Amino acid sequence: MIEKPKGTNDYIYPESQIRKQVINQILSFLEKFGYEPIETPIFENVELFKRSAGISSDIVAKEMYEFLDKKGRQLALRPEITAPVVRAIIQNNLINQPIIKLYYFGNIFRYEKPQKDRYRQATQFGIEFFGIDKPIADFETILIAYNIYKTIFNLEIEIHINSIGCKDCRPKYKNKIYGYFINFKDKLCSDCQRRLEENPLRILDCKNTTCKEISQDSPKSSEHLCLNCKEHFSKLSEILNSQNIPIIQNSLLVRGLDYYNRTVFEVKHNNIDLAGGGRYDYLVNHISQGKYDIPAVGFAGGLERLTNLLKEKKYINKLLEEKFKINIVSLSEKADKIISNIYSKIIDKIIKKNQNIEIHLTKFDNLSKALKTANKLKINYFIFIGEEELKNDEITIKNMETGKQEKIKIENTISKILQIIQNN
RNA sequence: GUGGGUGUAGCUGAGCGGUUAGAGCAGUGGACUGUGGAUCCACGGGUCGGGGGUUCAAGUCCCCUCACCCACCCCA
Numbered sequence: 093m094i095e096k097p098k099g100t101n102d103y104i105y106p107e108s109q110i111r112k113q114v115i116n117q118i119l120s121f122l123e124k125f126g127y128e129p130i131e132t133p134i135f136e137n138v139e140l141f142k143r144s145a146g147i148s149s150d151i152v153a154k155e156m157y158e159f160l161d162k163k164g165r166q167l168a169l170r171p172e173i174t175a176p177v178v179r180a181i182i183q184n185n186l187i188n189q190p191i192i193k194l195y196y197f198g199n200i201f202r203y204e205k206p207q208k209d210r211y212r213q214a215t216q217f218g219i220e221f222f223g224i225d226k227p228i229a230d231f232e233t234i235l236i237a238y239n240i241y242k243t244i245f246n247l248e249i250e251i252h253i254n255s256i257g258c259k260d261c262r263p264k265y266k267n268k269i270y271g272y273f274i275n276f277k278d279k280l281c282s283d284c285q286r287r288l289e290e291n292p293l294r295i296l297d298c299k300n301t302t303c304k305e306i307s308q309d310s311p312k313s314s315e316h317l318c319l320n321c322k323e324h325f326s327k328l329s330e331i332l333n334s335q336n337i338p339i340i341q342n343s344l345l346v347r348g349l350d351y352y353n354r355t356v357f358e359v360k361h362n363n364i365d366l367a368g369g370g371r372y373d374y375l376v377n378h379i380s381q382g383k384y385d386i387p388a389v390g391f392a393g394g395l396e397r398l399t400n401l402l403k404e405k406k407y408i409n410k411l412l413e414e415k416f417k418i419n420i421v422s423l424s425e426k427a428d429k430i431i432s433n434i435y436s437k438i439i440d441k442i443i444k445k446n447q448n449i450e451i452h453l454t455k456f457d458n459l460s461k462a463l464k465t466a467n468k469l470k471i472n473y474f475i476f477i478g479e480e481e482l483k484n485d486e487i488t489i490k491n492m493e494t495g496k497q498e499k500i501k502i503e504n505t506i507s508k509i510l511q512i513i514q515n516n
Numbered sequence: 517g518u519g520g521g522u523g524u525a526g527c528u529g530a531g532c533g534g535u536u537a538g539a540g541c542a543g544u545g546g547a548c549u550g551u552g553g554a555u556c557c558a559c560g561g562g563u564c565g566g567g568g569g570u571u572c573a574a575g576u577c578c579c580c581u582c583a584c585c586c587a588c589c590c591c592a
Binding site (some may be wrong): 154 | 586589
């Protein structure tokens with residue numbers, strides 16, 4: 093037996109149905125804000141990720157699925173989707189538009205040790221908003237992320253938010269942090285001793301008790317922002333507060349991708365990170381190698397974390413409401429043609445009227461079995477022709493809930509069925 | 517990548533050195549051959565995750581391996 097690769101999943105009913113409905117709700121919601129869909133390849137040149145998400149991030153440095161194709165091109169399965177979107181808007185000359193609002197939905201791949209909520213092939217949705225560097229764009233992005241979880245799925249969430257500064261103030265802050273932690277080097281955990289040299293900001297994120305205590309008195313990013321960054325962040329906070337978006341200012345929040353600047357945020361439920369994002373004003377410049385310079389902000393959310401959570405919350409029952417089901421059954425070889433004809437006509441009408449019903453065509457030798465099967469399928473109306481009906485050119489229609497049934501002439505079947513559908 | 521736990525029928529669980537691996541649910545057939553859901557009866561289904569070892573004897577003990585789960589790490 094060949095089994096699926098580690099960290100991957102098959103999604104079968106009912107989970108496949110839940111996923112479909114959850115993602116449909118999210119995507120149609122995003123379109124209300126004027127976002128348009130974009131699709132990019134699931135593999136790209138390795139360089140795209142190394143130069144954007146950053147060589148110092150674990151995602152790129154340790155977790156990428158890299159491979160050579162038959163001509164020796166260095167490729168990678170995408171570990172995130174922001175860099176590909178940026179690449180795509182540059183390559184397709186969308187860059188001249190004053191603002192660009194895009195959303196995506198697709199798989200990402202990370203070579204990690206799998207657990208619940210964490211798979212090697214995962215599904216992300218997200219938005220990217222290009223063209224506005226003002227806090228109002230950050231606000232819109234956070235508002236959308238908030239409403240996806242709060243309004244659509246009714247989840248209690250926290251928005252953690254921070255500003256990590258810009259290319260002017262961030263290096264200075266980094267130096268301060270380094271200068272602070274170097275004094276405690278021996279007390280830091282082994283990971284943090286390594287981080288101190290690679291990216292000292294990450295120490296702020298450490299869960300080790302000693303490191304946490306040391307971090308308490310470290311220089312706070314909010315106190316080391318330049319005036320512009322400080323103003324940007326305080327304006328954003330003001331707007332969010334005025335709209336009663338429950339934010340938690342978390343000066344220890346540092347995100348794992350190198351391209352962020354200024355605003356970074358995470359959407360959390362209990363301790364689960366549902367989504368993360370922020371501003372990346374230099375990424376377009378970076379990927380276009382200095383040709384274009386466009387500010388941007390966005391976020392990405394994980395579909396699996398959301399659906400796993402919804403399963404626990406029993407929200408899914410709502411998503412799996414039964415459709416109205418009709419079963420058309422032949423009980424005799426001689427009835428097959430008539431039944432098939434009725435079936436195809438009904439299907440034709442349903443398609444034209446866009447009715448939300450489910451229709452099953454079955455064939456049994458014995459009525460008892462046919463009914464048992466219909467029962468398992470949770471059929472609402474059971475319609476059949478057997479020897480008895482054939483004698484008088486009739487068809488029997490049975491309501492499975494009440495058990496009531498009636499015989500009608502075959503030629504009246506379609507209009508009767510349509511009438512039943514209409515009434516339900 | 518580090519540490520820990522789990523893996524027995526389609527699903528959920530017993531069994532923890534000793535007959536032919538046991539149960540509930542699900543499935544199939546029948547009681548009931550043109551009327552379902554209920555009940556009763558019968559039946560089918562297992563390389564006990566995989567490989568190796570210890571032993572007269574291994575689902576049970578040991579080693580390796582694979583997968584899943586948990587805590588780190590990291591992150592969606």
